Amino acid sequence: MNSSPFGRQVNYWRTRRRMSRQEFAYLMGKSLRWVEELEGGRRQADPQLSVMRLAALRLGIPLERLIADAVDTECIEESGIDAVRRALHRHDVITGSCDDAGDEPLPVEQLRVNLRYARTGFQAGHFAQLSSAIPALLVDTTRAAQHHRGDDQLTAYALLSLTLELAEAAAIKWGDSELALLAGHRAVTAAERSEDPIIMASAARHLGDAMTNHGQAADAAQFVLAAADRLQADLLRNGPTGYSVLGMLYLKAAMAAAAAAEADDRAPAAHARRASDFLNEAGEHAARLGRDDNLLWTSFGPTNVSCYRVAAHVQLSEGADAVTAAAAIPTEAFAGLPRERRAHLLADRALGELQAGQRETAVDTLLAAEELAPEEVQCRPRTRTTVENLRLLGAGAAEGRLRALADRCGLPR
Template sequence: MDSFQFGRRVNYWRTRRRMSRQEFAYLMGKSLRWVEELEGGRRQADPQLSVMRLAALRLGITLERLIADVIDTECVEESEIDAVRRALHRHDVITGACDESSAEPPPVEQLRRSLTYARTGFQAGHFAQLGSAIPTLLVDATRAAQHHRGDDQLTAFELLSLTLELTEAAAIKWGDTEMALIAGHRAVAAAERSENPVIMASAARHLGDAMTNHGQAAAAAEFVLASAHRLQAELLRSGPDGFSVLGMLYLKAAMAVAAAAEADDDNPAAHARRVPGFLDEADEYADRLGADGNRLWTSFGPTNVSLYRVATHVQLSEGADAVAVAAGIPTEAFNNLPKERRAHLLADRALGEMQAGQRGKAVDTLLAAEELAPEEVQCRPRTKTTVENLRLLGAGSAEGRLRSLADRCGLPR
């Protein structure tokens, strides 16, 4: 087992035990920085057996369970989602007005490491652990933005905006679009305080995503397009980071108008006609970037544009077209994407296969997604709806596999 995998195991069980990093550091006889590096996979190439045994002892599990290849999938608990809501509703988090009794925030670089770790976990498909990580990040980032001055304060506002983006993204996975909308609005406000156009564009694409998922798709499209037009010149001067977030704004615009088409009973075609142009615009920025990347956790590049082509086809109920685009994505490019992106694509492809009447294939595609990122299938309401619809429609020879999947998703028989 390499250090990254072991670090993930430790973080999973520490979080499950409701143990802070500082408490675990004390139990291990190590520093907080040591635990951060351990969980981030930066201690050594292969963890020492003595360290693994002591970690298992302190976490109250057997060594075999700590290093097992498969971790039991647990969805985020409602109490943890409530904890995130409470953090968003705290007076100091809303106003930024920390009183003199507030604890001094961590240095911005320590805050950046914590955020990077949480964001990396999200892209690995580990959404449940964010329920306990986000409240602390929100409070620490808010205090940092209030406490620091000069360049450190601007950096703190960047990190606060990025933390609120993560909150928005997690809330979408949990199916809480109202929370996503609140976090998205706050991310945009914090980004403006950072004075960084790349952060502003990044926050705008997250708010656009939240608005679309909350049933405000037409407004979302206009918002992200206004952001793209306002920030375009500065983003083009910002190099790869700028190309990435600018391209993502057009991808979010494409998804928004596709959703608007689905919601408009009077003239859906008017919205649908705009989709290809926005996707082509994003493709131009992907070409400028030259390759797939993951700047600011965008996963932006030619392959992610293809993922959005699949997603918009599915949104427009064009299942056969979605399946055709997904089939054309090169295997190597697919494998180089973060697990969350790969599982998301497979979930979209499965929905496209269901729309195209290929229900047995849809089940197998969902099983492949589950193998990559179990929480994307077993815990996400959107994907569970696909599983339930497949069960109602029937899946032919895949019925047995579908029943087992539905059981793992916790769906009633």
């Protein structure tokens, strides 16, 4: 584990507990200098599990929260993430029992406009601004689902589910898989209330993503496949949007299977084969759609299937195959993707290049991703880890560019 996020997390929680460094050192049985070096990123390059467990115990938080990748406060304030978490924990949002004395609910068309604005911001790579947009949307869509009736109520539940999906997707970008899992479960529940199979499938693919990121990859694959089996007939009858969300279910199943292959020491090859099968299934639905499109913010089509092939190769540590798959994506098709998708693909490609030993090229690929969507590189924990690993391994002639990138990512020198 990288010492920097661990040290920053210790510093954050120690400060939040109003505990001095000297007090924390005493509780840990260490010296004051040890704590100073730990929090400054100059100690514990690979913290022992016993140290992390003791630190979590002394700070009074679950171990998994302490060792989660720290979020750079220059990208999104911790209070912003907490605002989303607090909104999800509100009594009225959980129960749907809004106060009747409040203002009239927003019309569903206005809610649709507000959601479209927020989702467009996400696809443009503007993740930090979502910490203020999502809580308001959660309250407004919950109120609408409570007060509207008939078709408007069903639409409100669909919009609530899509808002919860957005919260899940943003939490993944922020590196908070626990928050993503919470939002993902809620999205599935709201989707069922909408009675719309397209919304149900969309919510299922997001929950599958959250489960995979939370270390539940095998269960995630089973969940999204069960959703695909249950909803497939309805989705196929719904035309292009149905094809898109059905294809996305298989793409998420592919990523879950690839992650399961990495986590399973007994039968990794079987999981890897399933990942390939699911990618091929998604490709069939992309062929049925016949084009790249962004229906229901899926970015689905043949190009996105290719993007997921790259991501699956990277997940399986097949760097050279990932680079080859990325290079096969036509320039024009790549340019047609939303900025977030393009930057995400480039971040995956850079990791594949790192795995393949092409470290100088990986730096240039990350710089291209940063130009498209700075937050995807500078703020996302997963991509920052790629930058840190490149810095540790060295990048030859790209060393100067890498140092500047690491500075912009806020990584300690």
